Structures are given as C-alpha cells and as structure tokens.
Amino acid sequence: MMLAILASLVLFFLDSRLDYFKPVRAALSTLVYPVQVTASLPTNFVDWLGDFFQEREELREQIAVLNATTMLQDLRLQKMQALERENMRLKELLGSSFRLQERVQVAELVTVDLDPFSQQVIIDKGKNYGVYVGQPVLDAYGVMGQVAETSSLSSRVVLLTDPSHSIPVQINRNGLRAVVTGRGLGEYLQMDFLPHNADVREGDLLVTSGLGGRFPVGYPVGKVVSVNFPQGKAFADIKVEPAANLSTSRELMLVLPGEKIRTEPLLTQPDAATAETQAAENAASEAASSLPDAEESVDGNNR
Amino acid sequence: MATIAESRNGFAIVVTLVIAMLLMLMPMPESARYFRPEWVVMTLIYWAMALPQRVSIGIGWLSGLLMDAMMGGTLGVMAFSYALAVYLIARFHLQLRQYPLWQQALTIFTVVALVHSVAMLMARPEMHWILWMPVVSSTLMWPIMYAVLRKIRRTFRVS
Numbered sequence: 001m002m003l004a005i006l007a008s009l010v011l012f013f014l015d016s017r018l019d020y021f022k023p024v025r026a027a028l029s030t031l032v033y034p035v036q037v038t039a040s041l042p043t044n045f046v047d048w049l050g051d052f053f054q055e056r057e058e059l060r061e062q063i064a065v066l067n068a069t070t071m072l073q074d075l076r077l078q079k080m081q082a083l084e085r086e087n088m089r090l091k092e093l094l095g096s097s098f099r100l101q102e103r104v105q106v107a108e109l110v111t112v113d114l115d116p117f118s119q120q121v122i123i124d125k126g127k128n129y130g131v132y133v134g135q136p137v138l139d140a141y142g143v144m145g146q147v148a149e150t151s152s153l154s155s156r157v158v159l160l161t162d163p164s165h166s167i168p169v170q171i172n173r174n175g176l177r178a179v180v181t182g183r184g185l186g187e188y189l190q191m192d193f194l195p196h197n198a199d200v201r202e203g204d205l206l207v208t209s210g211l212g213g214r215f216p217v218g219y220p221v222g223k224v225v226s227v228n229f230p231q232g233k234a235f236a237d238i239k240v241e242p243a244a245n246l247s248t249s250r251e252l253m254l255v256l257p258g259e260k261i262r263t264e265p266l267l268t269q270p271d272a273a274t275a276e277t278q279a280a281e282n283a284a285s286e287a288a289s290s291l292p293d294a295e296e297s298v299d300g301n302n303r
Numbered sequence: 304m305a306t307i308a309e310s311r312n313g314f315a316i317v318v319t320l321v322i323a324m325l326l327m328l329m330p331m332p333e334s335a336r337y338f339r340p341e342w343v344v345m346t347l348i349y350w351a352m353a354l355p356q357r358v359s360i361g362i363g364w365l366s367g368l369l370m371d372a373m374m375g376g377t378l379g380v381m382a383f384s385y386a387l388a389v390y391l392i393a394r395f396h397l398q399l400r401q402y403p404l405w406q407q408a409l410t411i412f413t414v415v416a417l418v419h420s421v422a423m424l425m426a427r428p429e430m431h432w433i434l435w436m437p438v439v440s441s442t443l444m445w446p447i448m449y450a451v452l453r454k455i456r457r458t459f460r461v462s
Contacts, residue, residue, distance in 0.1 A: 004382070007382070008383035010379075025378065028378070035369075040330065118376070231433075
C-alpha cells in the first residue's frame with residue numbers, strides 16, 4: 001500500500017508539474033485508445049443500422065432539403081464575398097489589419113463518456129494529422145473548445161463548459177470585451193468581471209475576440225441568457241448559453257495553423273499588401289493540400 | 304500482473320476488468336450519465352474479496368492508472384483511490400465474506416464513497432448532489448454484480 005501511495009504521489013507530481021512527462025502520458029493515451037474505440041462501437045453500430053434501414057422516400061426528402069439549404073447559403077455567400085472585399089478595402093483605408101480565411105480539418109468524435117467532473121471529448125485525429133495542443137475546435141454553430149492533449153492516434157478536447165476553460169470574447173453588438181468561463185456539469189457559461197454598468201443585454205451574441213491569439217476572431221461563442229446585478233457583489237452575474245452543440249455534435253472542425261490572425265497594420269502600399277496576402281493564401285493552400293484529410297474553407301468573419 | 308498470469312484462469316479477471324472499463328466509457332443518455340455505477344471499482348472489490356491473493360493492490364493501481372489515462376484526469380488519482388479500495392477490501396475480506404449481501408452492499412457504499420471523494424478532492428468540481436449518485440447506484444447494483452461475478456468465478460474455476 002505504501003508503494004501504491006508513493007507511486008501515485010510521484011505520478012501526481014510528474015503529471016502536473018513537468019513538461020517532459022507528456023510523452024509518457026501520450027503513450028498511455030495511445031495504449032488505451034483501442035479500448036475507447038471499442039466502447040464507442042455499439043453507438044456507432046446503432047447509428048449505422050439507422051442509416052442502413054432508412055427509407056428511400058426519407059432520403060429523397062433529405063436531399064431536397066439539403067439542396068435547398070445549399071442554394072440559400074450559396075446565395076448568401078455571393079453577397080458575403082462582395083462584403084468581404086469591401087471590408088478589406090475599408091480596413092486598408094483605415095490602415096488596420098484584416099483577416100484571411102481560416103482553413104479547417106474535419107475530425108470525428110469518439111463517442112465515449114469521460115469523467116463527469118471535467119467536460120472533455122476524444123477525437124479521432126492526433127499527432128498523425130498534425131493536431132497540436134491549443135488548436136481551436138469548432139462545430140457548425142460555433143466554438144466548441146480547444147485541444148488539450150494529443151497522442152499519436154487521438155486527442156482530447158476541452159469543451160467551453162469545462163470549469164478550467166476560459167475564452168476571450170466580445171459582444172457582437174457593441175464590441176465590449178470580456179472573458180467567458182465554463183461552469184461544468186452542462187450548466188451555462190459565466191461571463192466574468194463585468195461591472196454593474198456594463199452594457200450587456202439578454203440575447204446579445206458573443207463572438208471570439210481573438211485576443212490571446214489562440215482562437216480566430218469572430219466565431220460565435222454563445223448567447224447571453226440572463227443578466228443579474230446581485231446586490232453587494234462587485235461584478236454582474238451573466239449567464240451565457242454556448243452556441244455550439246456541445247453535447248450532440250459528432251463532426252468537429254479543427255482550425256488549421258499557418259494562417260495566424262494577421263495583426264501587423266497595413267499602413268501603405270495596398271498593392272504590396274494584396275500581393276502578400278495572395279502569397280500567404282497560396283502557401284496556406286499548399287500546406288493544407290499536403291494534409292491527408294478533407295478540408296473545407298470556412299469564411300473568416302468580418303467585423 | 305505476474306500473479307494474474309500464473310493463476311488458474313486468471314484471464315477471467317482481466318476480461319471482467321476490461322469489460323468494466325468499457326462499461327465506464329460506454330456513452331449513456333444525458334439523463335443517465337451521472338448515475339453510472341463505478342463498474343471497475345466494483346469488479347476490483349469483488350475479486351479482492353474472493354481472491355485477495357490474486358488481485359493485489361498493484362492490479363488495482365494499474366487499472367486505476369489505465370482509467371486515469373482513459374478519462375483524461377491527472378494521472379495517479381484513480382490509481383491511488385482504486386489501490387486504496389483494494390487494500391481496504393483485502394484487509395477485511397474474511398469478515399466481508401461472512402456478511403449478508405445487504406451488509407456487504409453497505410460496505411461497498413462506504414468504499415465507493417471513499418474512492419469517489421478522493422477523485423472529487425482532486426478534481427474540485429462545484430459541489431452538486433448529483434455527483435454522488437454513482438455511490439448510490441453502485442450500492443444498488445452490488446447484489447447483481449456479486450451474483451454475476453460469482454457465476455463467472457465458478458464456471459471458469461478461477462482461483
């Protein structure tokens with residue numbers, strides 16, 4: 001028993017304090033990955049069965065709906081592109097920086113339940129696909145979280161709702177910056193450190209502010225669901241509902257590196273700037289095409 | 304692990320432990336998620352009670368370590384608490400075997416609560432009564448678990 005206690009204590013220390021213990025941890029994660037995949041098999045099988053026995057008629061309906069959605073989105077995209085150009089021009093006029101489009105890589109969730117104390121998920125892409133610690137993870141509706149640990153075949157993603165996770169945001173309506181922290185247990189997120197006179201309203205959309213340089217700018221984080229000003233407390237009590245489908249999304253998107261948010265101001269020579277942009281874009285698409293999995297480009301949002 | 308390999312039909316122990324781990328990871332509906340019994344602890348407790356010379360603290364510690372790696376917590380937390388559970392059960396296994404099932408279940412309640420509180424101390428989540436539900440569900444599951452594992456032990460003549 002003494003030995004077990006000692007070994008545990010040594011492990012606590014190594015795991016939480018030392019960086020070079022990471023490979024050991026990664027190796028352990030790789031070791032248990034087959035077990036995790038096995039645990040997710042029944043769910044996947046049931047899903048597959050559901051797909052297999054789907055009615056022809058149902059599938060047709062689905063295709064029709066999807067076609068209609070694509071058309072609508074294409075339509076919006078046309079306008080988007082024009083707006084994006086306009087936005088770039090305006091930013092150049094202002095002499096401030098602008099953003100490139102981010103590229104993403106699709107990863108799938110390994111459906112296992114983890115520790116209910118921490119809000120984490122496992123995804124099926126690891127170092128073999130170039131996933132790195134701190135990589136932002138999105139789903140179709142908004143930010144989900146970031147990669148916390150990678151092993152060679154899988155990685156662990158910390159969700160926004162994890163109590164140890166905070167994300168810099170700004171209110172879409174007025175640009176007020178703040179930090180949103182997870183509360184765990186599937187509860188709402190909390191918006192921290194805003195004084196009582198802060199201009200926050202119910203229904204405000206929060207987007208990533210890009211401060212801190214980890215998350216790309218402008219992706220939806222959540223919506224404010226309640227604003228309270230408790231008496232005798234220094235800060236307002238603001239609850240935020242995550243925009244991403246944290247509990248149901250199966251396909252996640254990893255934002256690829258190499259297209260960091262450009263922060264250097266473009267003061268003069270718009271020609272040179274555009275040439276540079278194109279060069280960067282080319283380089284990025286080359287980098288992206290060397291990656292094996294399916295990639296899609298996602299619109300860099302304009303503010 | 305050497306003791307397991309040498310024991311007669313020790314693979315049954317390993318297989319039940321792996322199945323318990325799978326059950327811990329298996330996705331459950333959101334509403335049932337917090338009521339998941341501590342399968343691995345219960346399996347360990349059974350084997351430590353029935354065959355304390357086979358399932359030692361080391362095996363408890365190792366399966367805890369694997370759980371840590373799978374769950375993504377700090378390494379060593381579950382390893383420690385599982386080893387603790389095995390130690391306590393192995394210490395009192397002779398008395399425990401004499402107890403009626405409901406009294407055993409009470410002991411399980413205490414041990415699982417202990418394991419759980421070690422994990423809670425380390426994770427420090429916001430306190431909520433629902434976090435303690437695994438203790439209750441484990442206690443309720445114990446009679447079934449006991450019957451199933453005893454059946455396994457007798458059919459495969461694990462000793």
